[in-house]
Amino acid sequence: MKGYSFYSILKHGMRRKPRWPAAWHDVSPQRSYDAVIVGGGGHGLATAYYLARTHGMRRVAVLEKGWLGGGNSGRNTQVSRSNYFWPESAAFYDRSLQLYETLSHELNFNVMLSQRGILSLAHSHHELETMRRWANAIQVNDVDSEILSPQQIKKLEPLINLDTRFPVRGGFIQRRGAISRHDAVNWGYARAASALGVDIVQNCEVTGFDLRNGEVRGVETTRGSISTERVCLAVAGHSSQLAARAGLRLPITSMSLQAMVSEPIKPVLNTITMSAVIHMYVSQSDRGELVLGGGADVYNSYAQRGGLPLLEQNVAAMLELFPVFRGLRLLRQWAGTVDISPDTTPIMGLTPVKGLYINAGWGTGGYKAIPAGGETMAHTIVSDSPHPLIRAFGLDRFATGRLVDEGAAAGVAH
Numbered sequence: 001m002k003g004y005s006f007y008s009i010l011k012h013g014m015r016r017k018p019r020w021p022a023a024w025h026d027v028s029p030q031r032s033y034d035a036v037i038v039g040g041g042g043h044g045l046a047t048a049y050y051l052a053r054t055h056g057m058r059r060v061a062v063l064e065k066g067w068l069g070g071g072n073s074g075r076n077t078q079v080s081r082s083n084y085f086w087p088e089s090a091a092f093y094d095r096s097l098q099l100y101e102t103l104s105h106e107l108n109f110n111v112m113l114s115q116r117g118i119l120s121l122a123h124s125h126h127e128l129e130t131m132r133r134w135a136n137a138i139q140v141n142d143v144d145s146e147i148l149s150p151q152q153i154k155k156l157e158p159l160i161n162l163d164t165r166f167p168v169r170g171g172f173i174q175r176r177g178a179i180s181r182h183d184a185v186n187w188g189y190a191r192a193a194s195a196l197g198v199d200i201v202q203n204c205e206v207t208g209f210d211l212r213n214g215e216v217r218g219v220e221t222t223r224g225s226i227s228t229e230r231v232c233l234a235v236a237g238h239s240s241q242l243a244a245r246a247g248l249r250l251p252i253t254s255m256s257l258q259a260m261v262s263e264p265i266k267p268v269l270n271t272i273t274m275s276a277v278i279h280m281y282v283s284q285s286d287r288g289e290l291v292l293g294g295g296a297d298v299y300n301s302y303a304q305r306g307g308l309p310l311l312e313q314n315v316a317a318m319l320e321l322f323p324v325f326r327g328l329r330l331l332r333q334w335a336g337t338v339d340i341s342p343d344t345t346p347i348m349g350l351t352p353v354k355g356l357y358i359n360a361g362w363g364t365g366g367y368k369a370i371p372a373g374g375e376t377m378a379h380t381i382v383s384d385s386p387h388p389l390i391r392a393f394g395l396d397r398f399a400t401g402r403l404v405d406e407g408a409a410a411g412v413a414h
């Protein structure tokens with residue numbers, strides 16, 4: 001892979017007709033591979049990258065029905081954090097945050113990670129007490145978290161209105177919580193995987209599977225049949241539809257989750273601020289836009305649009321916490337189709353079909369999990385056994401009842 005450096009940018013910039021090499025090669029699919037990854041979002045690309053980088057697998061393809069990052073990985077609000085309640089989740093998400101902390105260097109692509117801290121607000125004494133327990137549990141899980149008083153919150157975010165309808169009584173912060181640039185994460189993984197020989201195939205939809213005696217032998221695509229004995233599904237909101245073609249019924253519902261940005265202003269927000277009660281979160285991008293998110297639409301849908309009532313709710317909630325922004329205009333709004341599991345924990349690992357692996361159920365929070373998702377799925381595919389970090393996230397938990405309920409940690413989508 002040609003390194004991006006100050007010198008190479010200068011050299012290209014000085015040319016009269018600069019010819020920038022393609023960041024990755026979009027190729028036609030071959031007839032067979034050692035492993036096929038379905039879905040060119042962050043999880044699919046990262047899985048392919050670690051298969052090649054860590055396990056030396058070269059004959060790997062990523063098949064994407066549209067364009068890279070055109071799904072949720074290019075539509076999210078870019079928040080990364082690891083302040084989860086259960087030890088299994090904390091260990092997994094903290095590994096992911098650690099990988100994010102060195103990702104720009106690993107991929108030689110600046111993902112613009114900004115660890116400005118994620119601040120969660122409590123609006124009653126009872127909520128603050130519950131939050132204290134949560135923050136303690138996070139610390140026991142060896143993850144940073146700190147309870148803050150209203151005065152400390154005001155010092156951190158001077159523009160915040162603490163005197164909301166349910167006044168802010170305190171909160172807690174994970175100072176390592178971050179935002180980064182989602183396109184850069186997708187493109188960085190694509191570029192690095194392509195340089196290691198992974199075939200990246202866009203405009204190639206997987207339409208079915210070649211199954212024999214309960215084992216995968218290949219996939220059917222809009223660009224022909226491909227034989228392979230290892231297939232990983234990383235198709236987010238379309239997981240239940242695609243898995244059904246392999247005879248699997250997944251406990252996943254698909255809904256639209258939207259986000260929006262304001263017109264750009266000078267830097268005024270210092271953290272990612274969220275409130276589960278008022279039901280919204282906001283951060284400021286490097287371009288100066290306020291990036292707002294909230295809950296998913298309340299009905300199932302595959303539309304990448306999102307409804308107007310939720311949009312109105314998100315804006316109203318933000319203005320309750322930050323009335324100072326009432327004169328701002330909304331610049332853009334968009335949505336993605338998220339894959340929600342009953343316990344809001346991902347579904348990762350093996351399936352009853354031999355050679356078919358699944359990476360799904362991220363719902364509203366899988367961006368933060370991309371590096372560890374890719375790393376653990378690559379291990380799982382190579383060893384045909386779940387990586388220790390994802391053992392608790394298997395599909396079998398819906399039969400055994402060993403759910404990992406992170407409903408509170410995923411209270412507001414991010």
Ligand SMILES: Cc1cc2nc3c(=O)[nH]c(=O)nc-3n(C[C@H](O)[C@H](O)[C@H](O)COP(=O)(O)OP(=O)(O)OC[C@H]3O[C@@H](n4cnc5c(N)ncnc54)[C@H](O)[C@@H]3O)c2cc1C
Nearest residue numbers: 039041043065071072073076077079206336366367368414
């Ligand atoms: C508005 C919004 C805000 C969010 N905010 C955050 C956040 O702040 N922090 C966070 O951690 N998470 C957030 N998320 C969730 C996060 O974006 C997702 O969980 C994550 O990106 C999922 O990545 P993925 O690679 O699994 O799926 P995707 O990025 O959706 O990729 C799946 C790909 O599969 C392709 N595909 C589907 N079917 C087929 C097929 N049959 N054949 C071939 N390709 C197929 C799709 O075209 C798509 O490109 C947010 C999501 C949304 C929508």
